[in-house]
Amino acid sequence: MHSGSIFCHFKSKDALLYEVLQIGMRSALARQRMVLLEKRDAETTLRRLIRSHLESLLESNSGLLWEVPYDSRALNARQRHLIEELKCHYEAAWMPVLHELASTGCLRADLTLARHFIFGALNWSVDWFDAKEGASLDDLADAMVALVIHKTSR
Amino acid sequence: MHSGSIFCHFKSKDALLYEVLQIGMRSALARQRMVLLEKRDAETTLRRLIRSHLESLLESNSGLLWEVPYDSRALNARQRHLIEELKCHYEAAWMPVLHELASTGCLRADLTLARHFIFGALNWSVDWFDAKEGASLDDLADAMVALVIHKTSR
Amino acid sequence: MHSGSIFCHFKSKDALLYEVLQIGMRSALARQRMVLLEKRDAETTLRRLIRSHLESLLESNSGLLWEVPYDSRALNARQRHLIEELKCHYEAAWMPVLHELASTGCLRADLTLARHFIFGALNWSVDWFDAKEGASLDDLADAMVALVIHKTSR
Amino acid sequence: MHSGSIFCHFKSKDALLYEVLQIGMRSALARQRMVLLEKRDAETTLRRLIRSHLESLLESNSGLLWEVPYDSRALNARQRHLIEELKCHYEAAWMPVLHELASTGCLRADLTLARHFIFGALNWSVDWFDAKEGASLDDLADAMVALVIHKTSR
DNA sequence: TATGAATGAGAGTTCATTCAT
DNA sequence: AATGAATGAACTCTCATTCAT
16 A cells, blocks of 8 residues: 555544544454353353453454553544543443452452453553463463452352 | 753653663662562562552653553664663562462462563553542552452451 | 655655765766777877866766765765775776876876876866856866876977 | 853854964965065976965865865855955966966966866865875975976977 | 655754853 | 853654645
8 A cells, every 4th residue: 555545545544543443442342242242150251351352452453452542642532532432331341240240259449440450451461462472362361360350268 | 941952961862761761660670679678478568569660650750661662663772672671670570479479379370471460450550540539559559459369268 | 846855755865965976976987988988099088088077077967976975974884985986996997098198208297196186176176167157168178188298399 | 172162262153164264374375475485486486386285285274275165155255255365366376487387388278277277186185185195295296296397308 | 546756744853052150 | 261051943854644647
């Protein structure tokens, strides 16, 4: 593709960014919806949400999804607002699951902070995860669950 | 300050970035060293390492410390290498603490992955933490410890 | 032409300088080669070399050819070396002609110094020659030959 | 000396350049005056003028004397005019000598062109002369005289 | 729709000059 | 006088965007 060609398809580079972000978010939301449709116990659901999020981050074409918007003033208020809304919606869907886990003592922290931490831990993986090295996405998901889910010995 | 003024003090903008990164990393390392000098039990030490890291990220002048280098080709190989070395050194210092916690069953995950997740969770906080809102750095540190430290019921 | 336009065609201003120097040198060399292909007596050849050099200096687009490189650190070692090589090659081609003239007593001076002086005399003309004034390039060439070629009275 | 210190002594960098040029020109003129005071035959005088010019170019502190003004628009009209006047004066002093040599058949070329060529040949020497190598200023002066002075065999 | 030369705003940098000390 | 940090105009270069083909 050549320098002037994008402008046949997008009004501007920022319009392209917006499109990519939106499509990426919507695809992550769709993937997450699949997980939530199947009713499973909370821990299994959390593991599957984590796995689904890692796929959205590390496998799909939109790995930078959660990082890009933060260091860019490229989007206008309207666009930024819509992207934020999609992200809010995405993150909100985790709350009932976290809530249930907290109520059974498996998750022990302020839930909003816990959600922030879990997302941060996962999002940061784009900086160190290397598909060609040892760990698989399943390994990551298992480790994440093991890290934050407390099994009361009984 | 005016356009040409930085160049009285730094050879280039990149030289400034390097200086900021280095000073920030060294100050974070110094803060961490203070924590590790006092011998406490592993959980307390972890809590204090977390608290110290949050201070380096969110209170000091160098909030972008862990983010900047990744999306920048500004540093040459030698500079990048030194920064990486400092970061490695910094992260390595957590391992004995995590190891001890794992050995007593308080931490349950592959240790390297656990370290990545914990750092990610903390580093990501620069994107959502707002000092003027409810939670303090202590709240964050407590929540992080509660999230990952497993108390076995005795 | 506007500020950024050169950079469509050249990587940098220095790359442009290098291109200009190289093309100018190669064109001067080509012009000189034409002269040397025709076998004439040494004096005629010298006159034609002089005339050809004056054309390269004063008529073509590359009048600064022999001046620019000296007061400029714009070229890197490799580029400077190639330009020097072309210049060496160019100047070396005069030596057999000067040598023959010396052997018949028409040229009386250390040959290397003579070559330096002749080139200097010609190169310096870019500082004073004015095409709109009296003298033509032929006048210059004739005067230069008359100045340095000694006719022994027979 | 430090960046701001020149401005204690000169109004501007250009004022310094002007001062240097003027002092250099006046010193070259003084040196030349010494030569012309002693009455000798024309050839000897020419040789001594040449030698004196080479000293002004290559030995004194003002080697760039004849080159600098040409690639600089640093001087204002008034200053440029005075420097040109000094240079004119300097060059004009050679004409009687050249004229006498021409009248005896020792110099064979249009005199104005001859003067331009001789000055060019000498001025260009700053680009190739190396005091540490073989030739001395005397060698240069001898070679220059030998090159342009025609000895009629008789 | 695709191309790529041209544009021009803006970033990074240099350097002569100023000025408080 | 000397200093050197600060200034700001000018230069080199980058990059998103435009436009004639």
